[in-house]
Amino acid sequence: MTEAVRTPFDPADETAVAPSHGRDLFSKFDALIAEREALLETGVRDPFGLVMEEVLSPTRAIVKGKETILLGTYNYMGMTFDPDVIEAGKRALDAFGSGTTGSRVLNGTYQGHKECEEALKEFYGTAHAMVFSTGYQANLGLMSTIAGKEDYIVLDADSHASIYDGCALGSAQIVRFRHNSVEDLEKRLRRLPPEGGRLVVLEGVYSMLGDIAPLREMVQVSKAAGAMVVVDEAHGMGFFGQHGRGVFEEAGVEDQIDFVVGTFSKSVGTVGGFVVSNHPKFEVLRLVCRPYVFTASLPPSVVATAATSIRKLMYAGNKRAHLWENSRRLHKGLRDLGFDLATPEAQSAIIAVLLPDQDTTVRMWQALLEAGVYVNMARPPATPAGMYLLRCSLCADHSSEQVGEILGMFESAGKAIGYLA
Numbered sequence: 001m002t003e004a005v006r007t008p009f010d011p012a013d014e015t016a017v018a019p020s021h022g023r024d025l026f027s028k029f030d031a032l033i034a035e036r037e038a039l040l041e042t043g044v045r046d047p048f049g050l051v052m053e054e055v056l057s058p059t060r061a062i063v064k065g066k067e068t069i070l071l072g073t074y075n076y077m078g079m080t081f082d083p084d085v086i087e088a089g090k091r092a093l094d095a096f097g098s099g100t101t102g103s104r105v106l107n108g109t110y111q112g113h114k115e116c117e118e119a120l121k122e123f124y125g126t127a128h129a130m131v132f133s134t135g136y137q138a139n140l141g142l143m144s145t146i147a148g149k150e151d152y153i154v155l156d157a158d159s160h161a162s163i164y165d166g167c168a169l170g171s172a173q174i175v176r177f178r179h180n181s182v183e184d185l186e187k188r189l190r191r192l193p194p195e196g197g198r199l200v201v202l203e204g205v206y207s208m209l210g211d212i213a214p215l216r217e218m219v220q221v222s223k224a225a226g227a228m229v230v231v232d233e234a235h236g237m238g239f240f241g242q243h244g245r246g247v248f249e250e251a252g253v254e255d256q257i258d259f260v261v262g263t264f265s266k267s268v269g270t271v272g273g274f275v276v277s278n279h280p281k282f283e284v285l286r287l288v289c290r291p292y293v294f295t296a297s298l299p300p301s302v303v304a305t306a307a308t309s310i311r312k313l314m315y316a317g318n319k320r321a322h323l324w325e326n327s328r329r330l331h332k333g334l335r336d337l338g339f340d341l342a343t344p345e346a347q348s349a350i351i352a353v354l355l356p357d358q359d360t361t362v363r364m365w366q367a368l369l370e371a372g373v374y375v376n377m378a379r380p381p382a383t384p385a386g387m388y389l390l391r392c393s394l395c396a397d398h399s400s401e402q403v404g405e406i407l408g409m410f411e412s413a414g415k416a417i418g419y420l421a
Contacts, residue, residue, distance in 0.1 A: 044362050044363070044366050045366055047377040048377075050374065051063070058070070058073075058075045058081055059398050059399075059402060063369065066372065069372060069373040069398075069402055070395070071394070071406060073395070074235070074266040074267075075267075075393075076239060076267045076394070077239065077267040077316060077319055078269075078395050078396050079267065079269030079309045080269040084312065085270075085305045085309045086305070088307070089304050089305040091304065092112055092303070092305075093299075096301075098299060098301070099299045099300075100296060100298075100300070103292075103296060104292060104297045105286060105287070110303075113131060115304075116131055116304075117129040119306075119307040121276065123243070123244075123245065123313065125254075126260075126277060128279070128282040128283060129274060129275070130274060130275050130276075130286065131273070131274050131298065131306075132272065132273040132274060132275070133272060133295045133296065133297065134263070134265075134272060135234055135262065135263025135264070135274075136162040136273065137292070138162075138274055138291075139160065139261055139273075140162055141285070142166065142259060142289070143163060143170055143172075143201070144166045144167070144169035144170035144289075144291070147199050148197075151198065152174075152196055152197070153172045153175070153199050154175045154189060154192075154201070154227065155176055155177075156177060156201070157179050158206055158208070159201060159203065160203065160207065160234070163203075173196075180211065180213055180214060182217040185221055186221040189222065189227065192225075199228050200218070200230070202215060202218055202232070204233045204246045204247030205236045205240075205350065208382065208389075209389075210343060210348045210349070211343050212247050212347045215231065219248075219251075223256055228259070229256065230260070231246070231248045232260075233245070233248065233262050234261070235350065237262050237263075237266065237268070238266070238313050239267065239324070239396070244313050246262075248260065259279075261273070262276075264306045264309075268306050268309045268313070269309050270305045270306050272298050316396075320396070322396050323396040325400075326396070327351065334351065334353060337407070338420055338421075339353050339354075339410070339420075341353060341354065342354055349393060349394045350394075351391075351392040352389045352390070352392070353389055353410075354389050355388050355419070360419060361377055361379065367412075368409055372405075373406055375390045375391065376393070378390075378391050
């Protein structure tokens with residue numbers, strides 16, 4: 001007996017059964033697709049599809065054949081073109097090959113991964129460091145693993161998507177408090193039942209508006225409530241604090257933080273993520289944290305560049321000072337021009353320019369790009385409902401002359417679209 005051969009459905013065959021057709025799973029995105037198509041039909045460039053044809057330095061690239069100042073990267077300390085960093089990556093590539101093809105808990109831990117973790121421990125002054133393949137996975141791993149179903153994670157309502165996704169992957173009960181509100185955090189903690197553990201999740205710098213958390217007060221109320229504290233320093237590492245560890249160092253609460261999460265894709269200038277801690281049981285996370293166990297480890301060239309960059313950041317005081325000078329100058333200059341900014345003064349290397357609607361924001365973004373500067377455009381759901389902004393991310397390698405050029409471009413672009421008088 002031979003098995004029947006399956007053929008494509010033929011509607012002329014009366015014995016054939018038509019395949020069932022469920023709802024198109026992409027239909028939930030129809031409104032967004034239509035909005036994007038309508039936007040592009042106006043003739044503007046796609047703000048989320050920009051291609052850099054050539055990168056010349058941490059602050060310059062070729063976009064559509066034109067040299068453009070980069071004001072929309074997170075290359076805060078300009079380490080992507082540091083000669084020592086690049087040379088370390090080349091040596092590791094030659095010595096260890098292009099990748100590990102394995103998880104950290106199997107064949108994916110090379111000497112470079114341990115050296116990178118040693119660099120992190122030296123940088124942060126901690127007993128333990130754990131390197132993940134991305135910063136997103138570092139948050140995903142810690143949040144989903146550390147708190148169980150009888151525990152509570154208390155987090156700022158404006159927390160990064162990776163923090164929310166880590167909470168969703170885990171089984172802890174989630175409690176949100178109003179952004180940067182010490183009073184609301186204390187109230188939420190007070191209302192929790194005495195049973196179960198509690199983890200308070202904070203960020204040093206909030207990446208959308210560039211504002212910083214009142215960490216000293218928040219850590220104080222968290223510890224008074226018996227909570228462990230994690231601080232995400234993705235946007236604070238490199239230029240806050242005496243050693244560049246982050247906002248928590250500048251706030252003087254280093255000895256009260258249980259976990260620091262960070263990334264290599266900002267000030268470190270490569271890719272990857274990490275968690276550092278002094279908790280005596282920390283190393284067990286290597287066996288139970290799924291986003292660590294079930295992910296291929298970083299290529300040897302990447303951890304070599306990261307370790308070199310981290311060690312150089314420990315002695316980057318002059319770069320930190322210049323970055324702050326750039327940030328304060330750009331913030332004041334934009335405010336003096338008449339732009340609405342998200343913070344009353346420069347709080348970080350991120351300066352968010354608030355605009356009234358999507359049309360104005362897109363036109364301003366394109367006018368700036370045509371003038372020769374690239375910034376990030378942000379809109380809901382990345383921002384709260386109804387909030388549209390252009391996010392400027394400064395670099396320690398921006399020269400004083402470039403900051404002056406940028407201010408001139410903002411002025412001319414604002415006038416060209418009719419936003420500035």
